[in-house]
Amino acid sequence: MLYVLQQLGYVTRQRLTKLGRGTFFLLHVLTGISDILRRPELLIRQLYSVGVLTFLIITVSGLFVGMVLGLQGYYVLSDFGAEETLGVMVATSLVRELGPVVSALLFAGRADSALTAEIGLMKATEQLSGMEMMAVDPVKRIIAPRFFAGFFSMPLLAALFSMIGVLGGQMVGVGLLGVDDGAFWSQMQAKLDFSDDILNGIIKSTVFGFVASWIALFEGYDAVPTSEGVSRATTRTVVNSAFATLGLDFILTALMFGDD
Numbered sequence: 001m002l003y004v005l006q007q008l009g010y011v012t013r014q015r016l017t018k019l020g021r022g023t024f025f026l027l028h029v030l031t032g033i034s035d036i037l038r039r040p041e042l043l044i045r046q047l048y049s050v051g052v053l054t055f056l057i058i059t060v061s062g063l064f065v066g067m068v069l070g071l072q073g074y075y076v077l078s079d080f081g082a083e084e085t086l087g088v089m090v091a092t093s094l095v096r097e098l099g100p101v102v103s104a105l106l107f108a109g110r111a112d113s114a115l116t117a118e119i120g121l122m123k124a125t126e127q128l129s130g131m132e133m134m135a136v137d138p139v140k141r142i143i144a145p146r147f148f149a150g151f152f153s154m155p156l157l158a159a160l161f162s163m164i165g166v167l168g169g170q171m172v173g174v175g176l177l178g179v180d181d182g183a184f185w186s187q188m189q190a191k192l193d194f195s196d197d198i199l200n201g202i203i204k205s206t207v208f209g210f211v212a213s214w215i216a217l218f219e220g221y222d223a224v225p226t227s228e229g230v231s232r233a234t235t236r237t238v239v240n241s242a243f244a245t246l247g248l249d250f251i252l253t254a255l256m257f258g259d260d
Helices: 002-030 033-038 040-050 052-078 083-124 127-133 138-176 181-191 194-221 227-257
Strands: none
Touching (some): 002 138, 002 194, 033 040, 033 138, 040 052, 040 083, 040 138, 052 083, 052 138, 083 127, 083 138, 083 194, 083 227, 127 138, 138 181, 138 194, 194 227
């Protein structure tokens, strides 16, 4: 029993220590915005790497998710004679929930893992140490642009996911199942609310982008400088980002819709 308590205390202390290191790391990264303002090309280059190169998987996934929603939603709504509200169901599901969450999970699998591997390899090959020897802060010059690129890209990718998903739902509902095109769009426009639906989805995706980018870059910066250490850090990034996304999604949903 004593051994179990000792191990529990050791693990708890390790987790709290890592959380503290991660918090100081985040504060250091946030101070790098001054360097980005002086050299915006650093951010633009990372926006392409983090955001644009993730565009394909986001659009393809959004299209098929929307098509599945349209197909499943039609058969459920048809039991109640409410096929004309298919557009509302598809759009609300995507904007409120599936758009931000699935985009964040895809972002973690593609962009976050690449960020962790990149920073971890730079640490393993002592590139970060070399920059420090040249009086260049690697956190501000290398890590901060990648952090803000992920932070800005995530809401845009989630919005694209939702838009493509709605088009996918329209393709199935209107093109294949015969739902009236005018009813599909008019019902959606009438029922979808900006503050309750669209704005809440933007807030969720922004929070997910902030946390996922933080986790990815810290895991890479804190990785053991070996090939095995970088590999484990990349795995931790995907797992922790997924857990953080799902946990934060529950908390944000409870806060946003708890009074409804």
